[in-house]
Amino acid sequence: MQAALRLARQQRRCLVTTANPAHVLAGSTSAAVPKRPLIPLSNVEAQWDKLTSEERSSVHDQLEVLMKKDWKELSIDEKKAAYYVSFGPHGPRTPSSKPGENFKVFLGTAALLGVTGILFIGIRALAPAPPKTINKEWETAMNERGLEQKMNPITGISSEGYKGKGFVVSK
């Protein structure tokens, strides 16, 4: 166990310092910097969300090299990829609502308002009839009775030159 560990450590040190001649022959530069798979820049927008962070940094590196060239030589896909990676709608720039969501919110609100309207009408339809004292006849009769009794003679219905309606409130 101990021997195996030491061996592994030795091998790792060899990898880092490239002291192993066999390794140098095999081409240590490509092994020291693991070659990342090239991500096609033409469709970065579609697959950006699925890329791992390593693949994203590989795209970053590709773009960094590309943008050192004359910008007039860049293809429109490369320009789009450069813009999308920096300022596209992902990460903190994800739009807070998808297109069509506002319409759904409007529909939901309208449906709720309709339900409350139906409830309002239904409850009022089921309610008992208003009391017998709330109608025009009863209230005129109350006025007559008030005048009969000289009710409120200073400011009320029995006062001189009274113009108000007295007890009449319903049409």
Add this chain to the structure above:
Amino acid sequence: MRSQILPVLRLASRPALKVAAIPRTTPVRYAHAHQESFEAFSERYVTFFQNAEDLFELQRGLNNCFAHDLVPSPAVIEAAVRAARRVNDYSTAVRIFEGISEKVENKAQYQAYLDELKPLREELGIMTKDELYPKSS
């Protein structure tokens, strides 16, 4: 006794009078009184963008420059775009034009900026965001 103490107390309670008598060597700086003219603003940001060394510095300057209640002059925009070219960041150059379209009052003003800076855009090969992503698709 009281009449003797009072003037002393009065002096002691107003030390500011003495301080004000000393002549000032540095002028008083009031933050609200200083109004930078548009030309001075443009000149300041042109020199800033000409000296911007890396992408962070450029984007920091852009954030500050576009935070004011004005649209930066074409000279400032040109300096900023050239800074973007110097630090090799295409997306920031596109973003600068997007920023103008956000700051201007109407489309005619944006179009005027685009026309004014057309030689620069053609020289560096910069497309605006609307050209990269047409609205119709």
